[in-house]
Amino acid sequence: MRVTPVPRIAGALLFQPTPHADERGFFSRTFDADIARGAGVDPDSFLQDSISRSVKGVVRGMHLRAGAGESKLVRCSYGEVFDVVVDLRPDSPTYRNQEYFELSGQTQVSLYIPAGCAHGFQALTDPADVSYRIDRAHDPSEDVTIAYDDPELAIPWPLPVTLISERDKQAPTLAETQRVSR
Template sequence: MKVLDTRLPGVKRIQPAVHADERGYFLESFQASRYQELLGLTQSFVQSNCSHSKYGVLRGMHFQVLHPQGKLLHVTRGEIFDVVVDLRSTSPTFAQWEGITLSGQSQEQLWIPPGLAHGFVVLSEEADVAYQCTDYYRPGDEACLRWDDPGLAITWPITQPLISAKDRQGLSLKALQAAERLPLAAYHP
């Protein structure tokens, strides 16, 4: 297993060992002590989620304010362009974003620490995404960063994605700051 840094502190790309042969493949998608050691995880996962989406669907940019979630994410089928935005106010990369293509073929995982907004757009005909979270989903605590916030200038590979009514209500980073709706997650160097 290889763990690769990204431009955003704490966000890691994980390349698990994939054992493939003529029958298919096997991989260990999570092992607590190994991930704690390699990622510095101190939280436990308390919830697992899966999504199925078709081409062009954009989900995000979501986060929780009072109960920020860390997420360990991977694509089981298809391909996505995954984006995280650093919303940790004391981070040296505050308001910066990172975009990473993930696919079921590569089996690469992404660790997103608490305090970042997260979203993705589907690049394949369909995609299945699975992720584990370090805190429970709380509907009243959720916030949504506008996917096309001009202040962030995220370079999405699809210009006219399919977006839910809820995600169309996302706010710009400036509006979230003014409303004091950024996540309460500290940056830890």
């Protein structure tokens, strides 16, 4: 497994496994505690694993956690997604930078997203499963959602948006979110 820093988002990392493929399909290690530790990620900090399944065109995001934030390791375990990270840590050298990734069940690449970064994705296939490994127990009172179509962010979603949750439909812009948190 190769670990690559994401230059535009300080602290973000791509974990790129080496799937072993043959006529049966493939086998791939998707997490290795020693490799995570060697990359500066405490493997024992993860408290929760979750999975979402989305149909083609669905956008989930942009989400982050208030308070101490939430680090996560995300992977498209089946299908393909257009994944987005926005650095919203005011003290970060990459503050306000965005980065986009195509995560796929074929590659099993995992993306480590540091606390304080907003995250979202769009399903490019039907279905697309995204697995999350999260370092904090979920506390709904700390949920922060930013409009996926905020003109200030101008995220280039590759497909027409087919479905979004009611929470995401009602999400404020980044500017409105930051005014409230001050």
